[in-house]
Amino acid sequence: MSATTQSPIKFTDLARDAVLRFADMGGDSSPAVRIQVSSPSPLDPRYEITLIDDQEKCEEDLVFGQQGFEVVMDPESAKLLDGASVDWVESLQQSGFKVENPNLAPIGSKPLEGPLADRVRQVIEQYVNPGVAQHGGHVTLVEVRDKIVYLQMGGGCQGCGMASVTLSQGIERILKEQVPEIVGIEDVTNHSAGDSPYFTSEK
Amino acid sequence: MPRVLLLFARTSYRAEAFLEAARRLGVDVTVGSNHRQALADFAPGATLTLGFRDVARSSATIVRFAADYPLAAIVAAGDDFTPLAAAASEALDLTHHPSQAVRCARNKALMRERLSEAGFSSPWFRTTRLDEEPAAVASKIEFPCVLKPLALSASRGVIRADTPEQFVRAWQRIRGILEQDDVVGRIGQLASELLIEAYLPGREVALEGIVSAGELRTLAVLDKPDLMDGPFFEETILVTPSRFPEQVQEDIVSMVSRCAAHLGLSDGPIHAELRVDADRISLLEIAPRSIGGRCSRILRFEPDKSLEELILRHSLGMPHDDFLREPGAAGVMMLPIPAAGVLREVVGLEAALEVPGIEGLEITIPLGHTVVPLPEGNRYLGFLFARAETPDHVENVLRAAHARIKVCIEEA
Numbered sequence: 001m002s003a004t005t006q007s008p009i010k011f012t013d014l015a016r017d018a019v020l021r022f023a024d025m026g027g028d029s030s031p032a033v034r035i036q037v038s039s040p041s042p043l044d045p046r047y048e049i050t051l052i053d054d055q056e057k058c059e060e061d062l063v064f065g066q067q068g069f070e071v072v073m074d075p076e077s078a079k080l081l082d083g084a085s086v087d088w089v090e091s092l093q094q095s096g097f098k099v100e101n102p103n104l105a106p107i108g109s110k111p112l113e114g115p116l117a118d119r120v121r122q123v124i125e126q127y128v129n130p131g132v133a134q135h136g137g138h139v140t141l142v143e144v145r146d147k148i149v150y151l152q153m154g155g156g157c158q159g160c161g162m163a164s165v166t167l168s169q170g171i172e173r174i175l176k177e178q179v180p181e182i183v184g185i186e187d188v189t190n191h192s193a194g195d196s197p198y199f200t201s202e203k
Numbered sequence: 204m205p206r207v208l209l210l211f212a213r214t215s216y217r218a219e220a221f222l223e224a225a226r227r228l229g230v231d232v233t234v235g236s237n238h239r240q241a242l243a244d245f246a247p248g249a250t251l252t253l254g255f256r257d258v259a260r261s262s263a264t265i266v267r268f269a270a271d272y273p274l275a276a277i278v279a280a281g282d283d284f285t286p287l288a289a290a291a292s293e294a295l296d297l298t299h300h301p302s303q304a305v306r307c308a309r310n311k312a313l314m315r316e317r318l319s320e321a322g323f324s325s326p327w328f329r330t331t332r333l334d335e336e337p338a339a340v341a342s343k344i345e346f347p348c349v350l351k352p353l354a355l356s357a358s359r360g361v362i363r364a365d366t367p368e369q370f371v372r373a374w375q376r377i378r379g380i381l382e383q384d385d386v387v388g389r390i391g392q393l394a395s396e397l398l399i400e401a402y403l404p405g406r407e408v409a410l411e412g413i414v415s416a417g418e419l420r421t422l423a424v425l426d427k428p429d430l431m432d433g434p435f436f437e438e439t440i441l442v443t444p445s446r447f448p449e450q451v452q453e454d455i456v457s458m459v460s461r462c463a464a465h466l467g468l469s470d471g472p473i474h475a476e477l478r479v480d481a482d483r484i485s486l487l488e489i490a491p492r493s494i495g496g497r498c499s500r501i502l503r504f505e506p507d508k509s510l511e512e513l514i515l516r517h518s519l520g521m522p523h524d525d526f527l528r529e530p531g532a533a534g535v536m537m538l539p540i541p542a543a544g545v546l547r548e549v550v551g552l553e554a555a556l557e558v559p560g561i562e563g564l565e566i567t568i569p570l571g572h573t574v575v576p577l578p579e580g581n582r583y584l585g586f587l588f589a590r591a592e593t594p595d596h597v598e599n600v601l602r603a604a605h606a607r608i609k610v611c612i613e614e615a
Contacts, residue, residue, distance in 0.1 A: 127242070134241050161216070161218065164218050165240060165250070169246060170249065173245075174245045192565065199214055200568065201583075203357040
């Protein structure tokens with residue numbers, strides 16, 4: 001276990017107050033908080049923030065001082081959280097910690113720009129959308145990150161039983177042929193929300 | 204890189220799982236389906252449009268296709284395309300169950316005949332044409348009995364009758380199903396007949412396996428803990444490993460193995476359904492395909508293999524015997540459709556997902572669509588998936604999660 005004072009992650013005042021409030025409720029006078037990246041997927045990055053006891057710290061953990069409590073991270077999470085900030089948000093529906101992490105910005109949160117994105121968009125408009133329009137569908141480019149194209153399907157494609165076939169046997173092949181530097185295609189569609197799929201599955 | 208032809212009906216639940224398995228194996232894929240793919244013009248060799256009724260014609264199409272795009276395997280995901288996969292595999296000398304065996308296993312009456320002739324324990328049965336007079340047929344049979352279409356799956360159109368009156372009503376309902384255009388389109392001549400057989404009491408169990416060069420490898424024995432005593436036989440929960448005593452499970456495996464061998468199912472996946480009543484085991488059916496719906500998701504094999512990947516490995520001649528099912532128990536609940544009408548809302552999904560042990564939930568009918576319960580229905584409302592230490596725990600988890608889901612259906 002190594003301890004430093006320079007934390008790679010910042011807590012807002014509200015987040016810090018929340019941690020201290022929870023620690024106080026548990027009667028903990030020297031609290032420690034573990035922050036872990038439980039899912040590093042840019043499609044759905046997830047974090048776990050928990051109060052821990054001393055015996056829950058591991059040998060390889062990195063420990064940082066943080067104005068009234070310790071922040072504990074495993075080395076991989078520390079790398080992924082470098083420059084992140086933790087806030088505490090409250091609304092009528094829910095309250096909780098919110099992590100803003102520039103390293104794992106959710107797909108679709110970055111502006112869609114650049115020559116690669118332009119070329120991909122052009123291929124979608126020229127080849128893909130006229131084709132899937134026959135089934136009442138359409139495809140939207142959400143982001144190109146690390147040469148992976150993130151797409152959203154709509155209309156007849158959203159929830160369609162053959163959407164995966166259209167993606168792998170059509171869209172992916174067309175995109176990789178027209179834009180060879182693309183290394184992967186990811187479908188970020190919420191297919192369960194599709195209300196007019198072209199084909200629905202049957203027994 | 205070898206190329207596999209995957210055959211899916213356009214309404215298949217299985218496309219995504221098989222495509223993912225093929226991707227992980229790094230094989231080229233062509234998808235054959237009964238509907239022209241929207242982007243077929245821009246991706247030659249990626250898709251093939253095939254009918255499943257005219258097997259000879261579609262098989263010839265596949266053989267011509269294979270001259271340009273050599274095929275290493277042909278795998279059908281469900282019932283509809285299995286005869287075509289068998290015929291085309293025979294024509295191209297690829298690994299598959301033989302056509303004759305597939306034809307026999309797909310026709311429930313023919314399967315009963317073959318197994319009965321060979322001396323396998325069978326309920327009494329008879330086949331009748333739908334244009335016969337049901338009351339006259341009812342006067343010649345014993346009750347309770349079960350009426351079944353010859354070639355539909357997932358208990359669609361299967362009805363128990365305890366009296367002649369129930370028999371006639373069941374007959375009329377099944378005739379309504381078998382006269383539907385989509386059913387005639389799928390099973391052709393088989394839609395004109397019915398199988399009637401003795402009702403077999405007992406608990407239902409399923410066996411999932413792969414037959415390789417005539418040897419059955421059992422992948423899972425799955426319990427169906429809900430009592431299935433009719434009048435309809437809705438499948439809900441499947442849990443593995445089975446809680447039947449070891450000897451009973453061995454007998455189940457032995458019976459399925461002998462029946463598959465007798466029918467000639469020699470190379471490919473099989474899915475068998477049986478009834479166990481005390482120490483008596485009866486085979487209900489054995490299909491030359493893998494488990495349906497999205498149920499395969501509960502079957503995972505170490506290290507990190509899906510059922511679909513094992514099936515592809517077998518068909519491609521790659522090693523598949525060493526992968527063991529992951530430890531622990533797993534289960535799926537095929538969410539029942541409680542009433543006919545229009546699906547307006549499904550609430551409680553998040554609450555269901557919060558039940559410890561639940562690892563997935565999929566609603567597969569969009570809101571606003573018409574839903575039809577069994578025996579007429581041909582769609583699953585959705586699937587709940589669970590994993591836990593023991594089968595009892597899995598079953599409890601599935602029931603607890605299902606209790607949190609409320610389905611709002613507006614009467615049509």
